[in-house]
Amino acid sequence: QAQLVESGGGLVQAGGSLRLSCAASVRTFSRNVMGWFRQAPAKEREFVAAISWTGSNTYYADSVKGRFTISRDNAKNTVYLQMSSLKPEDTAVYYCAASFSTYGSTFDNRFRNDGVYDYWGQGTQVTVSS
Numbered sequence: 083q084a085q086l087v088e089s090g091g092g093l094v095q096a097g098g099s100l101r102l103s104c105a106a107s108v109r110t111f112s113r114n115v116m117g118w119f120r121q122a123p124a125k126e127r128e129f130v131a132a133i134s135w136t137g138s139n140t141y142y143a144d145s146v147k148g149r150f151t152i153s154r155d156n157a158k159n160t161v162y163l164q165m166s167s168l169k170p171e172d173t174a175v176y177y178c179a180a181s182f183s184t185y186g187s188t189f190d191n192r193f194r195n196d197g198v199y200d201y202w203g204q205g206t207q208v209t210v211s212s
Contacts, residue, residue, distance in 0.1 A: 083107075084107060084108040084109070084180065084182075084200070084201040085106070085107040085201075086104055086105070086106050086178045086179070086180060086203035087105045087106075087203060087204070088102060088103070088104050088176065088177070088178050088203045088204065088205060088206040089102070089103050089105070089206060090102040090206060091176060091207045091208045092207075092208070092209070093211065094168055094208075094210055095210070096169055096170055096210055096211065096212050097168065098168050099164070099166045099167075099168065100165045100168065100208060101162060102162065102163040102165065102176055102178075102206060103160055103161075103162055104116070104163075104178030104203055105158075105159060105160050106159045106160065106178070106180055106201075107159070108159075108180050108182060108201055109182055111156055111159040111180075112135055112136070112156040113182060113185040114135070114180040114181055114182045114185070114201075115132060115133070115134060115180070115181040115184060115189065115193050115198075116132065116152075116154055116161040116178065116179070116180055116181075117129070117131065117132040117133075117178070117179045117180075117181070117193060117196075118130040118131045118132075118163045118176060118177070118179070119176070119177045119179060119196055120172075120174035120175065120176045120208075121174055121175050121177070121205075122171075122173060122174040122175075125174075127177070127196060128143065129143050129194045129195070129196070130142070130143055130150065130152075130163070130176070131143065131146065131150055131151075131163060132152065132193040132194065133152045133153065133154050133161065134189040135185070135189070137153060137154045137156075139189050140152055141191070141193060143194075146165075149165065149166050149167045149168075150163060150164065150165050150166070151166075152164075161178060163176070165208070168208075169210060170210045170211070170212045171210075172208060172210050173208060173209050173210050174207075174208060175205040175206065175207050176205060176206050176207075176208050177202055177203055177204075177205045178202070178203040179196065179199035179201065180199060180200060180201040180202075181193065181198050181199045181200055182200050182201070183198075183200055184198055
């Protein structure tokens, strides 16, 4: 049974930083592309960042590029999202996701789409005050 557990969310002032973690209990963590998505109130879930199997390649949404950094530690089965220069518009529930079924394929723009992910965490709230 796959399980993803996010942590590290909270309340922070604009300009501040937070680091989210996602501990994964999935089949062979290193064979999963990992992604972060977010959903603000009354909005659709949107892509934030994705990282390839070894961590050598990443994608970011334009809205977070240069401010957020995704990384992974395959020895610890954990993926991270370092968020800096936070803005009120970053307020959302942040979800970790894992894509196992795509192992062996090419790491490409498909991973911006939530439909390619097989497993999801329960989410962690990030609130940025102005």
